[in-house]
Amino acid sequence: MLAPTQAKHLRHLSGRSLLFAVVAFFTAFAAFPFYWMLITTFKRTSDLYNLQNNPFIFNEPPTWEHLHLLFFGTLFPRWLLNTFFVGAMVVGITLFAAVPAAYSLARLVGRWGESLGIGIFLTYLVPPTLLFLPLSRVIATLGLQDSLWSLVVVYPSFTIPFCTWLLMGFFKSIPHDIE
Numbered sequence: 243m244l245a246p247t248q249a250k251h252l253r254h255l256s257g258r259s260l261l262f263a264v265v266a267f268f269t270a271f272a273a274f275p276f277y278w279m280l281i282t283t284f285k286r287t288s289d290l291y292n293l294q295n296n297p298f299i300f301n302e303p304p305t306w307e308h309l310h311l312l313f314f315g316t317l318f319p320r321w322l323l324n325t326f327f328v329g330a331m332v333v334g335i336t337l338f339a340a341v342p343a344a345y346s347l348a349r350l351v352g353r354w355g356e357s358l359g360i361g362i363f364l365t366y367l368v369p370p371t372l373l374f375l376p377l378s379r380v381i382a383t384l385g386l387q388d389s390l391w392s393l394v395v396v397y398p399s400f401t402i403p404f405c406t407w408l409l410m411g412f413f414k415s416i417p418h419d420i421e
Contacts, residue, residue, distance in 0.1 A: 281298070281299075281300070283308055283309065284300070284304040284305060284306070284308070285300060285302070285304065285305070286302045286303075286304075286305050286307070287307070287308075288302065289301050289302045324390055327390060328390055328393045328394055328397070331394045332393075332394060332397040332398055332401060335394070335398045335402075336398055336401040336402050336405050337405070339398070339402050339406075340401075340402050340405035340406040340409055341409060343362075343402075343406045344405070344406045344407075344408075344409030344410045344412070344413055345409070345413050347359050347362065347406070347410050348409075348410045348411075348412075348413035348414045349413070359407075359410055362403050362406050362407055362410070363403075363407050365403040366403035366404050366407055370400060373399065377396050377399065380395070381395065381396065
């Protein structure tokens with residue numbers, strides 16, 4: 243029979259082992275899609291389509307063929323630059339509008355400040371699908387159809403209320419004495 247300290251130590255050890263097993267399982271579960279993307283990126287096409295091959299390992303030597311096709315056979319680099327451009331523009335516009343709005347709403351005391359903050363939050367809750375027709379009309383009126391600038395105009399309508407609401411909480415947490 244085990245001594246009480248040994249039994250306690252054994253329970254603690256088995257509990258930690260169970261915890262590590264659960265964490266290892268969920269880590270492997272979360273990492274598997276990345277492993278799958280990585281291995282299929284470098285597999286040869288014949289290796290991918292052969293049903294007799296093990297899909298989890300390289301059955302043939304790895305290749306750069308698919309990455310070469312992606313970067314030199316498609317417009318992927320252009321699409322990547324477009325994404326960076328639109329993202330940078332939207333972040334700049336959002337910060338330009340949301341930081342002053344959130345700061346002023348966070349420091350505005352009384353009924354007006356609270357009402358405006360709730361109004362910003364309710365604006366964020368409007369489903370984007372309801373805004374599709376009015377925003378497409380705005381884009382058509384501005385002549386921005388089929389251009390990156392249409393995204394730069396539309397995306398801030400979603401990001402500004404969200405960022406304003408988040409930044410209001412941040413600015414409220416800053417003590418007035420620092421100012």
